[in-house]
Every structure is written in C-alpha cells, then in structure tokens.
Amino acid sequence: MYRSRHLFAGCLIASLCVLGSFGCGPDESGGQRNVDTTPADPNIEELEAESQPLQPGGKTSLTVTANHPDGESLSYEWSLSDSIWSIEGNGTTATLTAPNGYGADVTVSVLVSAGEGASVRRELAVSTVDNQLPQVTSLSASPN
Numbered sequence: 001m002y003r004s005r006h007l008f009a010g011c012l013i014a015s016l017c018v019l020g021s022f023g024c025g026p027d028e029s030g031g032q033r034n035v036d037t038t039p040a041d042p043n044i045e046e047l048e049a050e051s052q053p054l055q056p057g058g059k060t061s062l063t064v065t066a067n068h069p070d071g072e073s074l075s076y077e078w079s080l081s082d083s084i085w086s087i088e089g090n091g092t093t094a095t096l097t098a099p100n101g102y103g104a105d106v107t108v109s110v111l112v113s114a115g116e117g118a119s120v121r122r123e124l125a126v127s128t129v130d131n132q133l134p135q136v137t138s139l140s141a142s143p144n
Contacts, residue, residue: 040068042067042072042074042112042113042114042118042119044064044065044066044110045065046063047062047064047110047123049061050063052127053126053128054096054098054127054129056102056104056128057098057100059096059097060095061095061096062087062093062094062108063092063093064093064110064112064122072118073114074112075112075113075114076090076091076110076112076113077113078090079109079111080096081106081109082105082106084099084101084104085098085099087108096126098126098128099128103127103131104127104128105125107125108124108125109122109124
C-alpha cells in the first residue's frame with residue numbers, strides 16, 4: 001500500500017509538471033497570459049503593369065493582387081514618386097499615364113490596408129522608352 005501511494009504521488013507530480021509545461025498551468029507571470037491582438041497585415045501577391053516601357057504620353061493598366069489572412073476587406077491607395085506622371089483609379093486597378101517625354105522614370109506605389117493599422121506597401125518601377133536616333137534605311141539620288 002505504501003508503495004502504491006508513492007507511485008500515485010509520483011504520477012500525479014509528473015502529470016502536473018507536464019501540464020504546466022504545455023500551458024495548462026500557471027507560468028512565471030502568476031497565471032497571466034498575453035494574447036497577441038496585433039492586427040495581421042495584408043499580403044500583396046503581385047503588382048504589375050500591363051505594358052512597359054511606355055511611349056511618351058502612353059497609358060498602361062496597373063493591377064494589384066492582395067489578400068488578408070483573416071479575410072478582412074482591403075482598401076488601396078495608389079501614389080507616384082514623380083508628379084509629371086499621373087495615376088487614376090481606386091481598388092485593385094489603376095491607369096498610369098506617362099509624361100510627353102522620353103526616358104522618364106517613376107516608382108508606382110500601392111498601399112494595401114485592412115482593419116486598424118494593418119498595411120503593406122509594394123512598389124513597381126515604370127519608364128518611358130528612350131529616344132532613339134533615326135536610322136536611314138535607304139538613300140537614293142537623282143541627277144539634276
């Protein structure tokens with residue numbers, strides 16, 4: 001009988017130790033546990049331009065593909081690094097218009113937000129074509 005009580009007490013202590021190490025018992029903070037309530041950030045899968053480089057004054061469609069791990073609705077804010085370019089749109093698509101010049105560069109930025117302060121930004125570089133020197137493809141002369 002004495003031996004079975006010690007065996008029972010040993011099993012009980014071992015069980016309590018195991019439960020305590022797996023979060024079932026109190027911890028160093030007196031049984032208080034922190035719960036992470038930080039909002040999850042959205043995820044941007046892709047940001048792309050339909051075509052580039054653009055001709056001067058040309059336009060292209062921009063598309064962002066994003067999601068949220070908790071299924072929250074998302075909002076989108078588009079911006080540009082250079083004001084000689086223009087952008088129109090909201091939501092997952094926008095239209096980018098190039099300036100009337102060759103060799104212009106811009107960084108397109110989209111901020112995707114969800115809930116209270118959870119956001120992520122993605123950037124894409126876009127440019128206009130470089131000016132090319134004309135090439136003479138044929139030359140003819142007529143005697144005068």
